[in-house]
Amino acid sequence: MLINKDLIKLFSNATEMAACGASLFNGKNDKIAADQAAVDGMRNQLNLINMKGNIVIGEGEMDEAPMLYIGEKVGNQEGDEYDIAVDPLEGTNFVAKNLPNALSVLAVTKKGNLLKAPDMYMEKIAIGKNLPKNLIDLDFGTIKNIKLLCEAKSTTPDKITACVLKRPRHDTIVKDLISMGVNINFITDGDVSGVISVAYPETNIDIYIGVGGAPEGVLAAAALTCLDCQIQTRLVFNDKDDEDKAKNFGINNLKQKYNIDDMVKDDVIFCSTGVTDGDLVKGVKYENGFYKTETFVLHKSSKTNMIIKNKIKK
Numbered sequence: 001m002l003i004n005k006d007l008i009k010l011f012s013n014a015t016e017m018a019a020c021g022a023s024l025f026n027g028k029n030d031k032i033a034a035d036q037a038a039v040d041g042m043r044n045q046l047n048l049i050n051m052k053g054n055i056v057i058g059e060g061e062m063d064e065a066p067m068l069y070i071g072e073k074v075g076n077q078e079g080d081e082y083d084i085a086v087d088p089l090e091g092t093n094f095v096a097k098n099l100p101n102a103l104s105v106l107a108v109t110k111k112g113n114l115l116k117a118p119d120m121y122m123e124k125i126a127i128g129k130n131l132p133k134n135l136i137d138l139d140f141g142t143i144k145n146i147k148l149l150c151e152a153k154s155t156t157p158d159k160i161t162a163c164v165l166k167r168p169r170h171d172t173i174v175k176d177l178i179s180m181g182v183n184i185n186f187i188t189d190g191d192v193s194g195v196i197s198v199a200y201p202e203t204n205i206d207i208y209i210g211v212g213g214a215p216e217g218v219l220a221a222a223a224l225t226c227l228d229c230q231i232q233t234r235l236v237f238n239d240k241d242d243e244d245k246a247k248n249f250g251i252n253n254l255k256q257k258y259n260i261d262d263m264v265k266d267d268v269i270f271c272s273t274g275v276t277d278g279d280l281v282k283g284v285k286y287e288n289g290f291y292k293t294e295t296f297v298l299h300k301s302s303k304t305n306m307i308i309k310n311k312i313k314k
């Protein structure tokens with residue numbers, strides 16, 4: 001079920017307007033207002049599209065978030081049915097403190113082709129392209145995965161760099177990486193861009209490993225499937241409430257590992273607009289009455305991989 005390439009412009013408009021809204025709060029220490037502005041901008045644009053859109057990855061469920069919540073209907077409710085994953089503002093803290101790598105992100109497939117994951121934690125391990133299929137596995141553990149990656153790349157651990165979200169929950173992973181001499185690139189937030197970094201040699205990131213948000217995992221998978229990379233994930237359950245939440249989503253095998261084809265089953269569009277300057281794209285600039293934006297766009301079936309630069313009148 002292919003997606004019309006012409007829709008790229010419409011969906012990129014949604015991340016552009018979200019980014020423009022959030023950018024008004026750069027450095028103002030108000031991440032809540034920045035997030036709300038991003039949501040408002042994205043929702044308004046999505047509702048202009050001729051589609052029956054359903055948010056399957058969003059900011060919580062309806063009773064938890066007055067944002068773009070899981071199950072919210074968007075579009076004019078005419079035309080084709082689409083499942084949409086959104087993160088209107090990835091890196092709210094980055095905007096509040098005017099730090100790099102804040103993004104507005106979405107991914108779109110035809111109905112039924114995105115993993116419907118609840119808003120909870122998820123284990124993730126990702127590597128780049130041109131590597132043996134199913135090379136890595138969450139059950140192998142950090143040390144074995146690094147050894148396999150080194151063998152596949154004909155290199156040694158001291159030449160490998162791992163991207164890791166800097167959190168106490170990753171202390172064991174970090175200890176194992178250090179014991180092997182692996183280089184570590186710590187990030188403080190923004191694990192969509194962290195995961196995607198494995199796709200680009202210039203980032204020098206060979207592997208992403210750790211636990212982050214499930215919504216971000218699905219969004220990252222949408223990008224990586226367009227870039228012929230690998231990711232494997234598994235939901236993390238902290239208590240019975242988490243387990244019940246997953247079961248309400250139709251997930252009965254709580255130990256299931258999801259490879260990239262389980263998370264994104266068909267054609268997909270991925271859009272990511274910079275709010276602040278980052279590794280993928282530059283942030284929003286305001287000049288002479290116009291917002292200047294950069295949006296990283298991928299479309300699997302058309303092999304689109306480009307950066308769209310736009311000027312939007314304020």
